[in-house]
Amino acid sequence: MKLLQALVRLCDTKGASDIHMIEGQPACVRLDGKLVPVPKDGKDIIVTRDDITSVLETLPRQQKQEFEENWDVDFSLNFDKASGRVNVGMSNQGKYSLTMRYLRHVIPNMEDLGIEVSHLLKLASHDRGLVIVAGETGSGKTTTIATILNHINKTRHGKILTTENPVEYIYERDKCLIEQREIGRDVKLFEMALKYALRKNPNAYLLGEVRDAVTARAALEASETGILTFCTIHALNALPAIARLANMVTGDGRMREEDFYLHLSHALRGIIAQRLVQKLGGGRLPIYEIFHVTAVNTVFIADRDYPRLERSLYQETNVHQHRCLHRLLHMDPCPVAFDLQTGGIMADILGDMWKQVYENELKYKEYKMPAIQ
Secondary structure (H helix, E strand, O other), rough: OOOHHHHHHHHHHOOOOEEEEEEHHHHHHHEEEEEOOOOOOOOOOOOOOOHHHHHOOOOOHHHHHHHHHOOOOEEEEEEEEEEEEEEEEEEEEEEEEEEEEEEEEEOOOOOOOOOOHHHHHHHHHHOOOEEEEOOOOOOOHHHHHHHHHHHHHHHEEEEEEEEEEEOOOOOOOOEEEEEEEOOOOOOHHHHHHHHHHHHOOEEEEEEEEOHHHHHHHHHHHHHHHHEEEEEEEEOOHHHHHHHHHOOOOOOOOOOOHHHHHHHHHHHHHEEEEEEEEEEEOOOOEEEEEEEEEOOHHHHHHOOOOOHHHHHHOOOOOOOOOHHHHHHHOOOOOOOOOOOOOOOOHHHHHHHHHHHHHHHHHHHHOOOOOOOOO
């Protein structure tokens, strides 16, 4: 446990986001998206089995039993200034490994996220419906939702319920009652937490990651019963998040595709899709899309009309990823790496299409919306 605590202190002082400990290998932290070894006296710190098993010893009996049965366990740890989302498992022919996401206790303000505040406020203002935050692992999805929920906590009376595996950010009660349930610590099974969530009568509900048909249907059901429901999903852009959700819900044959899109058209309020990119001078900032569902868009969703949804994403009421890139490229100075030869961050995000997008949309001082057929 001493090594983990030392690495946590390093995360606090250096701004690292993750800790990686694999038995027999150097201890590492992730700084600005890059994994780097942690030296001591000029040498790498080699992780021992005791460094990891001493962490397991702090767990409740049920989670210890889960590790003994499955050789994998997820849990959270609390430290002075942060909490940690931890996984301990086995790898490399019976050796122990630990990975921890470092989460500061202080939930950022909306102004600190790098996402246009007016759009976050609009999503936070809904009384009911489904809000999806999409992105790859480590893209800041949890932080974005925590910021929105904390705004709700500070500005209206009600109850916030979360179902998490494990709990990440800790909310302090302000105007809302707070009920955070961690799988394995507060409730035995994720399915049980979903089953009883609606009976807890929340106003806002964080379901966590949608990873299968069960969680996807639970998100839809909660949002349709008058609860403002938040979930995350692995997708790089806003509209692919809808398609991924559809595949989960309809993949097992229990719901027809047309029924899913009809339900979603009534439930969905908005989608944020984000990824973090390297910032010049250190740190990272988000590239994002924001899709707000309007009365017109509900028809497009029900009809599964993705071309029209794509066109609506370019409208002023929304933020297309290209418009977000345009804003960054025309800042003075530009905060991200870009040049006309290699494309820099443009090539990382848009691939081989970056030159075409730049010439058609982004090189002009005023954003030029493309002609979409």
